[in-house]
Amino acid sequence: MFTNATQSKPAPIRAVIIDLDGTMLDTLPDFHVAINAMRGEFGDAPITQQQIGLMIGKGSDNLIRAVLALEHDAAGVDQRFADAMAFYQRHYLAINGKHSALYDGVIDGLDAMKKDGLRLACVTNKPIAFATPLLAQKGLAHYFEVVYGGDSLPRKKPDPMPLLQVCADFDLAPSQVVAIGDSSNDAEAARRAGCFVLTVPYGYNHGQAIHETDSDGIVTSLVEAATLIRSHNRNAH
Numbered sequence: 001m002f003t004n005a006t007q008s009k010p011a012p013i014r015a016v017i018i019d020l021d022g023t024m025l026d027t028l029p030d031f032h033v034a035i036n037a038m039r040g041e042f043g044d045a046p047i048t049q050q051q052i053g054l055m056i057g058k059g060s061d062n063l064i065r066a067v068l069a070l071e072h073d074a075a076g077v078d079q080r081f082a083d084a085m086a087f088y089q090r091h092y093l094a095i096n097g098k099h100s101a102l103y104d105g106v107i108d109g110l111d112a113m114k115k116d117g118l119r120l121a122c123v124t125n126k127p128i129a130f131a132t133p134l135l136a137q138k139g140l141a142h143y144f145e146v147v148y149g150g151d152s153l154p155r156k157k158p159d160p161m162p163l164l165q166v167c168a169d170f171d172l173a174p175s176q177v178v179a180i181g182d183s184s185n186d187a188e189a190a191r192r193a194g195c196f197v198l199t200v201p202y203g204y205n206h207g208q209a210i211h212e213t214d215s216d217g218i219v220t221s222l223v224e225a226a227t228l229i230r231s232h233n234r235n236a237h
């Protein structure tokens, strides 16, 4: 399944790096509530989930700037940014996880990966202060040896830095690691790190079809990802 031009027989996959929003959890309703509460602080009218779905995936700073840009020019965005971020963080933390749900197959997929001896990391562009309590609340925290948020390291996805950090933490070559995500952001980070990448079609890909994103395969659930990795490892040396 995962092929590497320089190797006749592929190396086994030893670890999986999994994205959070749009891959394990449908968090769009949380974003929707928090963003509209933030807009309410400025007297701005609510926007739709669909609009917000196009803006998420590149971290909070990017999201807040995109939302402010609906009403304001660049100078207006800069002027309001700090207040908007403070409002947003307060509102998001107050409802974090309340409107979010696990996607089908997440728990079964993670259980299968664990059973197969794979090491697991979560790399999200969500701020770590949001990600940590959310993983705990949804019963996901214990699966992951390592969790990096969008503000844990100097650079976030699509930069390869957080993925390369996980490889270093696990003492693995990137070619022994597969990333799973819902967006081109995840795929680009994985490609640049030299990791394999699988994508899921049900998340938020900046309004683009996932088929347009370069990856090693599209999987309909984490269960299917676990099955693919298992069959890859059967054929590996």
Ligand SMILES: O=C(O)COP(=O)(O)O
Pocket (backbone or CB within 6 Å): 019, 020, 021, 022, 056, 057, 058, 059, 060, 123, 124, 125, 126, 127
């Ligand atoms: O908070 C975001 O922008 C998206 O986070 P993700 O990396 O978990 O998809």
Ligand SMILES: [Mg+2]
Pocket (backbone or CB within 6 Å): 019, 020, 021, 022, 023, 057, 181, 182, 183, 203, 204
């Ligand atoms: Mg995502």
